[in-house]
Amino acid sequence: MWHAYCRWAAGQGIESERFRRRWAGGGADKVWPDGWLADVSALAERRGSAPATVAALTGFEQGTVERPVTASRGCHALTRALAVGVLPAGRKGSAWVRWARELAALTHGDAGAQSATAAAVVLVGHCLHGASVLQALAAGTEAVEAARDVAGGLVARLAGAREDAERQPADPARLALLAPDATAEAVLLGGVYVAASFSGRADVGAALRFAAGAPHGEGVGCVAGALLGAAHGTDVLPTGLVSRLELAWVLDVLARDLVAELTESPGGSEYTDAKDPLWLTRYPGW
Template sequence: MVAQRDPHQEYQRRVWRMQSRVRGLMLGLALGDTAGAARGGLPAAGPLRAGVSTQLACFTAEGVIRAMVRGRHKGVCHPPGVVLHAYCRWAALQGIEVPRMRRRWVSLPGDRPWPDGWLAGVPALAERRGSAPATVAALSRIEDPHSRIATPSRGCHALTRTLPVAVAGPEWAEQAGEFAALTHGDPAARSTAVQAAVLLRHCLTAPPPDGPGDPADRLAREALEKGLAALPSGPGPGRVPGDERERLSAAFRAGVDQPAEPARLARLAPDASAPSALLGGLYTAASFPGRDRFRAALEFAAGAPDGDSVACVTGALLGAVHGAEALPADLVSRHELAWVIDALARDLLAQIEDSPSGSEYVRGWDPHWWDRYPGW
């Protein structure tokens, strides 16, 4: 007689597995960002400093939560506008164009504290941790009413900062492109952000291992392969041109057939652009798909010409498919933003699954959620 499965237990397992993978994605990108900046030579002891990609990714995750909160309570929301506001709060904390930011976002003096939300109280997010020139240049034009603020850049931060968007669901993949286009006007930057969201979504939702003997490298490569097959094709915003799809597929196949070749990585990811970061991260993840190869993967990715961005993407892909428990505990425990990132990951999933602040017509169970994530 076959025992019937308990639907409640199945739901709990699904939520736990997704929580582990969301945390893995967020923590993985942060560890990759840090390892890449250190060129793979992380110190043996002491705190690990966050990079600028990690800072911006935190504000992307917070912006997505706030966009969802607004949609629930107001019935209408333009997510790119809410996420742009999140990037402006990051800029204000960094001391970038603070008076201009205040004029843009604070309509009445003394009306409310700004920057608001709990991330504004995290000291490490206010420290300069690297350069994000295209993002800063665009945000510095925030008051310009006559033109889009985006620069013509295809720089890597259009990709690395939008990686958390994959958690929100497949319908948000095109939003990842919109978020990238807020500051980076090159179509390749927008397209690459969409591609990464689709790949990461398949990593997050890959089936669990069949048992202890089921190889984790098979699971990772299958998730990436299915993600490549699911990329939206054709012309237009949010679509993937055929030549870009072919380059991604070739990078994945090279990772399977000719793994971990530094010269090949350098050819795939020769610069600090968004397409290079994704191609290099995909090649590295396919080269080191095993659950126990995360550290080796980051060390290899850090050797790319722009190791920060390649390792950031690598960490997100592998963290998303294997979960937070697969990440090296000695690295996670020393990262200065580990608690912040972990809290954001849990809160993002809580907002998706349970909307703690309720909605326009339903009372929420957490009276403080709106203060943490104001819906604007």
């Protein structure tokens, strides 16, 4: 994951030559950054600021839970991690909470941001595997609590966000209180509140419109959309919105290839030959 972040940074023009020397070893004949995503020009465009991520990457030392490289509480580590909720889907064990915290810690050192990221990954996994949105959110919260590896009070606040949705669903004032800023915990609580307020298959469009009204609507909408999309499937995403996404085809290819990696092992393994000889060229795992 750290190497993948470095590939992204180089594509953005951030310390490109330093990263090349680090990863290509100075070899003039070595193509780096590698992998097909490096050729997607839309991913090289600047679309906003990510100061904590850039600070961590330009420091050339990946952060860990024990040795953070930033003190950021921001939501970028969380929103980037939502997709990996497919990994713990249907599986038990506190190891996933720790793993997700370590993923966030690569760039974000605040314990609360790491805990929120871990909780978000587990919640998405339960939505992929759960019987309903509300049941999945409740079971996911219990799994986070059982792991005992999150910052104090987060589990209670997650439960409180669900209860708020039962008592006062779709209340803009309540959403603003739960998610007043762009911190990881705020967008998580806001996303849970939105998903619990609009839990039906036919409500996803309304959920995204409501989420956009939060003080940091992008983050809240990202979390709510991930939870609801995981629970109901891609068919419930509003076609009008998806068709306007510049990177929709990239996301679709990545999603399908992730499922293929988890179910078919197209790149092979120590014991099996690769079904797709170009798989590790597309996704170099180093």
